[in-house]
Amino acid sequence: MKRLRLGAILHFILAIGHIGCLFVLDEAFDAYGIKELMHNMVFGHVWMLYALTICIALAFVIAGCYALSATGDIRRLPLTRTAIYVIIVLYSLRALAGGWACITDFKWLQCISSLIPAFLTWCYYPGIKRGGSKFPID
Numbered sequence: 001m002k003r004l005r006l007g008a009i010l011h012f013i014l015a016i017g018h019i020g021c022l023f024v025l026d027e028a029f030d031a032y033g034i035k036e037l038m039h040n041m042v043f044g045h046v047w048m049l050y051a052l053t054i055c056i057a058l059a060f061v062i063a064g065c066y067a068l069s070a071t072g073d074i075r076r077l078p079l080t081r082t083a084i085y086v087i088i089v090l091y092s093l094r095a096l097a098g099g100w101a102c103i104t105d106f107k108w109l110q111c112i113s114s115l116i117p118a119f120l121t122w123c124y125y126p127g128i129k130r131g132g133s134k135f136p137i138d
């Protein structure tokens with residue numbers, strides 16, 4: 001269950017990082033080469049970019065809480081096993097998409113941003129196994 005705890009810690013760090021990016025949001029989008037895309041996506045309503053970033057940070061916190069729920073470190077959350085499956089699938093898809101992007105147009109930032117979801121998938125994998133925690137998962 002140490003891997004799940006590590007995954008939770010990484011999620012909390014990612015959430016803090018996203019909150020920190022709120023102060024330099026355009027520069028962060030520039031670093032990833034998505035500034036124009038993001039501004040076009042919200043049709044010039046810049047406040048939506050901040051709201052989206054806060055929602056992403058909140059999603060990281062929730063994912064971290066589900067990891068702690070699966071280990072029994074916090075009170076059991078509803079649908080813990082299902083949530084762990086969803087997290088694994090989403091991060092696997094993100095890692096594959098990022099890996100493909102690295103093959104077509106290699107950038108170190110993109111490569112690192114693809115390795116993190118792959119690592120998180122590895123961290124969350126023990127959460128789909130039955131047993132191993134203080135209470136059964138779902």
